[in-house]
Amino acid sequence: MAKLRIGVIGAGSIAQHRHLPEYATNQLAEIVAVCDINQERAAEVAEKYGAKAYTDYQELLKSGEVDAVSVCTPNYLHAPISIAALEAGLHVLCEKPMATSKAEAESMIAAAEKNGKKLMIAHNQRFVPSHQKARQLIASGDLGKIYSFRTAFGHGGPEGWSVEGKEGWFFQKEKAFVGAMGDLGVHKTDLIRYLLGEEITEVGAFVQTSAKDFATVDDNAVCVLKTESGIIGTLAASWAYNGREDNSTIIYGEKGTLRLEDDPNYSLVALYSTGEVVNYQLGKIQSNDEGGQKNSHVIEKFVDCVINNEAPPVSGEEGMKSLSVILAALESNESKRITEV
Known part of the structure; x- marks a missing residue:
């Protein structure tokens, strides 16, 4: 079975300590891209996981190389990046809080629905x-x-x-x-x-x-x-x-x-x-x-819901x-x- 191709957008602490290591140990996923506006950080983290480094998330979304993304950016970027990814036909796992307003959260949910893609919020x-x-x-x-x-x-x-x-x-x-x-x-x-x-x-x-x-x-x-x-x-x-x-x-x-x-x-x-x-x-x-517990189970649940085409255990509605x-x-x-x- 083909592995789920993952891009991680934002290569700060939550990506480095939770998302990336958990994707790396997941048999059903493969990290193919890492994006961060800090070029040095993007390159260093991408190299560690044998992935391609990006500094522009739009470029990553258009690459055709990924099936799903983790959005691990500052909070104000959660909604715009998640919506862009969903519009590009990708599944999204977004860090919490999912957005900075109810209107943003509603737009994220609508984008997932319109494009028939999974939107999960990382409430571990x-x-x-x-x-x-x-x-x-x-x-x-x-x-x-x-x-x-x-x-x-x-x-x-x-x-x-x-x-x-x-x-x-x-x-x-x-x-x-x-x-x-x-x-x-x-x-x-x-x-x-x-x-x-x-x-x-x-x-x-x-x-x-x-x-x-x-x-x-x-x-x-x-x-x-x-x-x-x-x-x-x-x-x-x-x-x-x-x-x-x-x-x-x-x-x-x-x-x-x-x-x-x-x-x-x-x-x-x-x-x-x-x-x-x-x-x-x-x-x-x-x-x-x-x-503490090493695995948050968030990554595993996200990958499973995409591969098995099931409802995410923490949906956009729940996040909202x-x-x-x-x-x-x-x-x-x-x-x-x-x-x-």
């Missing part, structure tokens, strides 16, 4: 074993009625691992559009929607820049979220958690509590009101720290619903009011 938290198990337990009624949750994603900031450090696009509003809330908060928004199996309808948020004086985007955000059935909870996203990354989620239900990625030894701990405690060893979550919560949080912070999603 759905594929973490503890998160999948928790979703099953919640859906099965194991916890009874869900009352509340708290979820957090925080670390010391992207300057520690981004290829450009403090000079990077992550910290520039015109390129990133949003900071920690878009980088980390959108992951947790997507996770809560996935775990609870329902939509978030209202958001109250404080979104600020307090730790990175060189940044023009937020580095600390705390939100209160309410779902369609009335479950309320908090979400924190931060680039100011120095010392140790926090990627934990806690779900509070009528019959007990689930602690996800919170215990150093067990990725999921279920504490029941009967006193019973169930510890699940399901492999650690993927993180920038050593010892998670983005909408982030947009509502930004609006709530500006207006100082609870905002409907």
Whole structure:
């Protein structure tokens, strides 16, 4: 069977640490092109994977050499590049947040539909074993009625691992559009929607820049979220958690509590009101720290959905619903009011 020919657009950290190594180990994919506006970086990364280097993504899209692309660029380019790729008849895996506005997200979805191509958004938290198990337990009624949750994603900031450090696009509003809330908060928004199996309808948020004086985007955000059935909870996203990354989620239900990625030894701990405690060893979550899960499963799921002509596990519509919560949080912070999603 012919391998899926892949082009990776944007050769920064996420491409180098996640997309490229995972495509390289995937038996069904072949990396044929790498594109980056930094010519030296494009050439160096392309050489490592035996691929052709490009500095102009339009040229790559027109080459006829690729079947699908990963869009790993600064956030403001996600929509234009994804739409151009879909229009060129290519399948697209786009990094999160998928776009900088609802209108952009809708245009991406429309382009995928019009051209009959797959559009998948790289929300990898759905594929973490503890998160999948928790979703099953919640859906099965194991916890009874869900009352509340708290979820957090925080670390010391992207300057520690981004290829450009403090000079990077992550910290520039015109390129990133949003900071920690878009980088980390959108992951947790997507996770809560996935775990609870329902939509978030209202958001109250404080979104600020307090730790990175060189940044023009937020580095600390705390939100209160309410779902369609009335479950309320908090979400924190931060680039100011120095010392140790926090990627934990806690779900509070009528019959007990689930602690996800919170215990150093067990990725999921279920504490029941009967006193019973169930510890699940399901492999650690993927993180920038050593010892985390090496494969995010995003690449594997994307390649599989294209080859088997199946619906992407995280569709453009799903990406847009998670983005909408982030947009509502930004609006709530500006207006100082609870905002409907």
